[in-house]
Amino acid sequence: MAIITWCSGEIPANLKVNQVYGLIFSSDGRMLLRIEDNKYKLAGGRPEEYDADMEATLKRELLEEVNVVIGTAYMVGYQLVDEENGSIPYAQVRMAAVIENIGPSKPDSDNGRIYGRFLTPPTKVPQLLNWGQVGHDQVTDAVEVARKFLGITTHSDEDTIISEN
Template identity: 45%
Template sequence: MARFRWFTHAVPEGLPVRQVYGFLFASDGRVLIRVDGAKHSLPGGRPELGESTYADILRRETLEEVTSEITDPHYLGYQCVDDGVSPYAQVRMVASLARVHPPAPDPDNGRTYRRLLVHPDDAGDLLNWGTSGHMQATAAAEAAITVLGLPHRGLPAPSYI
């Protein structure tokens, strides 16, 4: 069984980054959750050839998966996944939603994902990533306030966009 550990420092040299995901915040302080049937996740995915930064990966994946554009991407940390064979990193970032386009199929798999805006306190439960997920959601909520300057009180109810 794989072990997941959350770190807020840079990814150590030699630890491969296999995925980059983002906590994407609307201007009202809610975070976007990608919905695929009953599964909730963050927008993001694997690096592709020619992408040189985590921000580049997150921008592309956000546009492909949830047809949205982002600004101000900031590194939060990484989750180390130790599968017993070859550990790797899943980078987490925080960014502002700049523009949300109508839903469209993901070019990688043809699925159209629903997009749910939720209070950051609810993100950890919806993602169902255990303690590590709650730690990530907490770090993202703090960064939304301190780095992105977004509100944290009096947020609207969850809604699909």
């Protein structure tokens, strides 16, 4: 079983990035979750060779998966993943940004699925993701990044299903 450790801040240059996911905020401080098979997830995906950087990966994946446009993305940290099989550990990056536009639901260009989209207060996200302490720490750090860099200082308590899957 893999060991996953949360690390705040920038990624060491020698660490391979296998995933870039967003801890994405609405202007009223709620966070965006993707709904797939009645489970809550972050939106994001794997970097492609043509992506200029991690922010480009995140922006592309958010458009593909949930048809959401974001502003500038800021590094929150990464999950250090050790598969415990002799392979080199890798990073699963987490970035924070603010939603600029939510488009209509559309199929993911990778697999044709239409995902649900859900806005919820940051206090509910760790439980919905069900990632234990690692998930809690990511959300806590994302809220701090949102406060410092995105100007989000308050959080609506309202849940909103934007679209169901």
